[in-house]
Amino acid sequence: MSVAIRVAVLDYGAANMVSITKALAAVGADVVVAAEPSAMANVDAIVVPGVGAAGSAMDHLRERGLLEPIRDWIRNGLPCLGICLGFQILFASSDEGGGVETLGVLEGRTVALQDAPTLPHIGWNSVEAARPHPLFDGVVDGSYFYFVHSFAPEPADEGVVVARTTHGRTFASAVAKGSLFGLQFHPEKSSEAGLRVLSNFVGLVAARAAEAA
């Protein structure tokens, strides 16, 4: 790509910003940290990171005025990557903390990982392809990625599922729908395999930008 792809990583006080911003920069993206909606202007893609609880994440996004801009961004078909909690809140609701309404740009609900031998599910686990997808180009099927979570979404539409992982039960560890992507694992903490997924994401955004130009 001749011009670097600009990516806004949303900062709503709920994530380790160092790793994700540096990992995106390492794969060639021009990264800005967006703590307010105006920082989402003039970027090609947004990344919604996040650790912690769904309820407080939604509160923080609301306080910073980011809730509607994110919804509009995704509904307009613009590229977005949700990671971990940022992936879970793409769905309509989460059972965490007694139940909370989330962004609702994907149909389905986030539920507790049941029958898990240990919780949180923390560590390196294998990610198995549900279907071939460019997000995983160059990544060997079954590769290990780094997870830290106790909940996972159940997409209403199985067609969006790109990869699955098993810890107790089997859950969707990666989804894609148009330009919207979600990962339950942390690519920014998953060494070479994780950087490859981020690089593929940036590449998909670049291809889309080139098409539009």
Add this chain to the structure above:
Amino acid sequence: MLARRVIPCLDVDKGRVVKGTKFLNLTDEGDPAELAERYAHEGADEIVLLDITAAHERRGTMLEVVRRTASRAFVPLTVGGGVRSVEEMRDVLRAGADKVSFNTAAVAEPPLLTACAVRFGSQAVVCAIDARRLPRADGSEQRWEVVTHGGRRATDLDAVEWATRAVALGAGELLVTSMDRDGTRSGFDTELLAAIASRVRVPVIASGGAAGPADFVTAVRDGKADAVLAASIFHRRMFSIADVKAAMAAAGLPVRHIEEQVT
């Protein structure tokens, strides 16, 4: 299935990786971020940075080390040494760490584990336990005592009891070091590891005594450890992380082979 982890530990003094014997005769081994990046490329599943700087001026320097390391090594990062409050933990996490390990501070003030777990989640709170064998009377069970201040100070805490209490207080992981084996290259104290691992449901990281790949296998198989940590055998390039993982895989343990992940 979750992979068993292999973790190189970097002792950091005034911003540099050092090695020595029992904190003496420290020699400069390089830049922490650079070494961590190299280990991540070689297949380290996690990096532990242990700040052994004795003085008070450490904070700023160590936060900068954490920031630079998290910017270059894209694997989970655990930072230990001298963190004594929720605020200090917050600063270390903001600098890019995923977990903070508490040792002496947790023994001195056990509620600190709870306060940090409530604020940041148990997955981010590691309790490091340095344990030493107690003389065993005939017919009685082997016991271990907790030692603090880098092994210099004894406590009257039983290591297994302290482990279960630390988990109840909020620790999401235990880093168990045998002071009898540390630096001796005589193998991990698998009895100590198994005594603790059989009593808790959180992951146990084995530390202290690694001589070669076979020790990593016994720490997991006999010691029931989820992860194995070592310093000198990696720093001195006696064995690579790949050597260790090959031995673990040959023994049927699930490990992440980095060369098979990306084409």
